[in-house]
Amino acid sequence: MHAITNSGWVEVITGSMFSGKTEELLRRLRRAEIAGQEIAVFKPAVDDRYGEATIGTHNGRQWDAEVVESEGDGVWSITDAMNGEQVVAVDEANFFDETLVAVCEALAADGRRVIVSGTDQTFRAEPFEPVPQLMAIAEYVDKLQAICSVCGEPATRNQRLIEGEPAHADDPTIMVGAEESYEARCRNCHTLRRE
Numbered sequence: 149m150h151a152i153t154n155s156g157w158v159e160v161i162t163g164s165m166f167s168g169k170t171e172e173l174l175r176r177l178r179r180a181e182i183a184g185q186e187i188a189v190f191k192p193a194v195d196d197r198y199g200e201a202t203i204g205t206h207n208g209r210q211w212d213a214e215v216v217e218s219e220g221d222g223v224w225s226i227t228d229a230m231n232g233e234q235v236v237a238v239d240e241a242n243f244f245d246e247t248l249v250a251v252c253e254a255l256a257a258d259g260r261r262v263i264v265s266g267t268d269q270t271f272r273a274e275p276f277e278p279v280p281q282l283m284a285i286a287e288y289v290d291k292l293q294a295i296c297s298v299c300g301e302p303a304t305r306n307q308r309l310i311e312g313e314p315a316h317a318d319d320p321t322i323m324v325g326a327e328e329s330y331e332a333r334c335r336n337c338h339t340l341r342r343e
C-alpha cells in the first residue's frame with residue numbers, strides 16, 4: 149500500500165465473521181514491521197475473547213494490542229496514545245461508536261496509515277455501524293468472504309445461533325462470541341427468527 153496523498157490514509161478490512169479480517173490485518177502489520185515502521189494496535193475493551201491485551205484470529209494467531217474504551221471521549225485515548233507511530237491498527241471496529249470515524253480521520257490527517265478491521269453486518273444482516281461509515285471515508289476497502297457453513301458457497305452474512313437455533317430479530321445487537329454462537333453463511337442460508 150502506497151500513500152496517494154501527502155497525508156495519511158484509511159484502509160478498511162471488512163466482511164463476515166471467519167472471513168479472515170484479523171488474519172489480513174496481522175499480515176499487513178507483519179509487513180509494516182519488516183519495513184521497520186512503528187506500529188500501534190488497539191482493540192475495544194468489550195471484546196475479551198483472546199485475553200486482555202491481544203488481538204487474535206479464529207485459528208490462533210495473535211498480536212499485542214492496547215485496550216481502549218469503545219464509546220465517546222474514551223475512543224480519543226487512541227490519539228492520546230500516539231508516540232510517533234506511522235501505522236495505527238484498530239480491530240473489532242464494529243464494537244466502537246461513531247467517535248471512531250472522527251478518530252480515524254484525525255489520525256490520517258496527521259499523516260498516519262490507519263488500518264481498521266470489523267464486520268460490516270449485524271446478525272440481522274443490517275449495516276453494523278460505524279463500519280459502513282468507515283468504509284465511506286476510507287481510501288481502501290477490502291471486503292472478504294468466508295465459506296458458508298451450510299452450503300459451502302461464499303459467505304457474506306453472520307448467523308447468530310442461540311442453543312443451536314437462529315437468533316430472534318429482537319435480540320440485542322452486541323453479543324461477543326465466536327464458533328459457539330456464530331456461523332458464516334451466504335444470503336440463501338442466513339435465517340432470523342421473527343415470531
Ligand SMILES: Nc1ncnc2c1ncn2[C@@H]1O[C@H](COP(=O)(O)OP(=O)(O)O)[C@@H](O)[C@H]1O
Nearest residue numbers: 165166167168169170171205206207294295332
Ligand atoms: N466458515 C469459515 N470460512 C472460512 N474460514 C473459517 C470458517 N470457519 C473458521 N474459519 C477459520 O477462520 C480463519 C479466519 O479467522 P479470522 O482472521 O479471525 O477471521 P475474522 O477476523 O474475519 O473473523 C480462517 O483462516 C479459517 O481457519
Ligand SMILES: Cc1cn([C@H]2C[C@H](O)[C@@H](COP(=O)(O)O)O2)c(=O)[nH]c1=O
Nearest residue numbers: 165166267270271306321322323324325
Ligand atoms: C454479527 C455480530 C457479531 N457480534 C460480535 C461477535 C464477535 O465477538 C465480533 C465479530 O468478531 P470477528 O472478529 O469478526 O469474528 O462481533 C456482535 O456483537 N453482534 C453481531 O450482530
Ligand SMILES: [Zn+2]
Nearest residue numbers: 296299334337
Ligand atoms: Zn449457504
